[in-house]
Amino acid sequence: MCSTCAARVRLPSSPMAAKARRCRSSTFMTGKHKWWANGISPARQAALNVTGMNILLIGATGKLGSAVHSALTARGHKILTVGRTAGDLRHDVADPEQVTALYEAARAATDGLDAVVSAAGDVPYKPVTQMTPDDYLAAFRGKALSQIELVRQGIPHLAERGSFTLITGVLVNDPIPTGSAASMANGAVESFVRAAAIEIAPQRINAVSPTIFTESVPEYGDFFPGVRPVDLTDVAQAYVRSVEGSHTGRIFELS
Numbered sequence: 001m002c003s004t005c006a007a008r009v010r011l012p013s014s015p016m017a018a019k020a021r022r023c024r025s026s027t028f029m030t031g032k033h034k035w036w037a038n039g040i041s042p043a044r045q046a047a048l049n050v051t052g053m054n055i056l057l058i059g060a061t062g063k064l065g066s067a068v069h070s071a072l073t074a075r076g077h078k079i080l081t082v083g084r085t086a087g088d089l090r091h092d093v094a095d096p097e098q099v100t101a102l103y104e105a106a107r108a109a110t111d112g113l114d115a116v117v118s119a120a121g122d123v124p125y126k127p128v129t130q131m132t133p134d135d136y137l138a139a140f141r142g143k144a145l146s147q148i149e150l151v152r153q154g155i156p157h158l159a160e161r162g163s164f165t166l167i168t169g170v171l172v173n174d175p176i177p178t179g180s181a182a183s184m185a186n187g188a189v190e191s192f193v194r195a196a197a198i199e200i201a202p203q204r205i206n207a208v209s210p211t212i213f214t215e216s217v218p219e220y221g222d223f224f225p226g227v228r229p230v231d232l233t234d235v236a237q238a239y240v241r242s243v244e245g246s247h248t249g250r251i252f253e254l255s
């Protein structure tokens with residue numbers, strides 16, 4: 001905890017960290033100190049414009065979204081939260097018309113978006129023999145088309161070097177019984193990310209692909225025997241990497 005500004009600071013071991021440590025004993029925490037404390041020099045901040053971004057976060061009140069919200073807020077970003085039943089803006093992103101309305105509302109609420117971050121997605125789980133065509137369409141709409149539309153419609157609303165970060169999951173390569181619709185939808189998201197990246201530059205696009213969250217083990221752990229879960233704080237850091245970094249077309253796997 002910085003004694004002068006009450007901000008929690010993580011100190012990486014680097015020359016920047018030394019400056020940050022010095023900041024802890026200063027009597028006044030300036031903005032410049034704060035960015036050193038976050039491990040980002042003022043020069044890099046200016047070059048990459050990685051601080052104080054306006055970020056649209058879909059699914060912000062869910063398990064994953066709450067962790068991503070905390071991580072991005074701690075980095076100094078301003079978050080506009082979205083959900084169907086909770087959040088600053090209430091829209092169902094599985095409906096392309098509501099995605100249009102969402103971006104209009106976001107335009108009215110901010111002076112421009114620097115990143116769009118998705119932590120949402122709904123898919124049905126059933127054995128293949130019980131799935132219907134509507135189930136697969138629901139999975140495609142709920143997890144894939146919803147995120148594809150966030151990108152397709154979001155391009156004109158996003159800063160020139162802004163980024164999209166989508167959510168997929170381990171079931172692409174490591175399926176479980178009853179998970180065929182989820183595997184299908186996640187695969188579509190990952191293929192879309194790789195394909196869109198080569199068209200939308202200098203805007204960027206990545207996906208985060210976690211295995212089961214530690215926090216979800218009580219609910220779904222039986223479907224993942226022997227699988228080591230991943231903590232939501234680690235998943236959230238992959239979002240920070242995607243939003244503030246330089247990569248594009250990447251699937252950040254956490255397994």
Ligand SMILES: NC(=O)c1ccc[n+]([C@@H]2O[C@H](COP(=O)([O-])OP(=O)(O)OC[C@H]3O[C@@H](n4cnc5c(N)ncnc54)[C@H](OP(=O)(O)O)[C@@H]3O)[C@@H](O)[C@H]2O)c1
Pocket residue numbers: 058059060061062063064065082083084085086091092093094119120121122142143146167168169170209210211212213216
């Ligand atoms: N749980 C895991 O272990 C795990 C592992 C790997 C990947 N994932 C993926 O991570 C994502 C989030 O999982 P979670 O466990 O955090 O789920 P969660 O707790 O149910 O949260 C989902 C969030 O997304 C919002 N949402 C869902 N559909 C929406 C839509 N069509 N439009 C707008 N908002 C929507 C929900 O809010 P409203 O209900 O208010 O709309 C909620 O805030 C999912 O895509 C999931 O497949 C999860």
